[in-house]
Amino acid sequence: MNEVIKNMQERRSVRKYLPRQVKREVLEEILAAGYASHNAGNRQQLRLVVSQDPEVNEHIGRAHSILIGKFNHFGPSVKLEDADFSAPDLRSAFHNAPTVLMLFGPRNFYFTDADGYIFAENVCLAARSLGVGSCIVGEVLDAFSDDYGRDLLHKWAIPEAHRSVAFVTLGYSAAGEKPARANKYTSPLWV
Secondary structure (H helix, E strand, O other), rough: OOHHHHHHHOOOOOEEOOOOOOHHHHHHHHHHHHHHHOOOHOOOOEEEEEEHHHHHHHHHHHHHHHHHHHHHHOOOOOOOHOOOOOOOOOOOOOOOOOEEEEEEEOOOOHHHHHHHHHHEEEHHHHHHOOOOOOEEOOOOOOOOOHHHHHHHHOOOOOOOOEEEEEEEEEEOOOOOOOOOOOOOOOOOOOO
């Protein structure tokens, strides 16, 4: 079997990471695959933050969990300023990954989400090929909508015309190598 296709079929999302950090040279190789991804109109408008800061990752990961938890349960929307970040049952959506890629793209560009997720998929496949675990964490709400998040965006010089698109967690799996799951897609319709 072709190695690229095998890599695609065997990749699994990792949601439990070892505390071991991914080395910068490995991350640069992974990011090179992301930068090689297709993007609409070859505009290459994504901005990327590579966060290896545990405090940043924990706060943004918890903010994401707060927002997505309400979203998934069709509950009332919540403002992050009113949320309890210290709730004992609140877990970070980043699963303690030592590295989190934070992707940002233009707010008013129709293909921003597609560009972000194609980039993220390339990153995940490259990570798999280098023995690094990954998981794409979709951003459907704004995990940077509190003072802490807005301060980060300002510090990182993310333009106001950009928004967070997706996150990719990276690290070494604490669960070890797991076999690929069976395909649950319906059979294609051939015409």
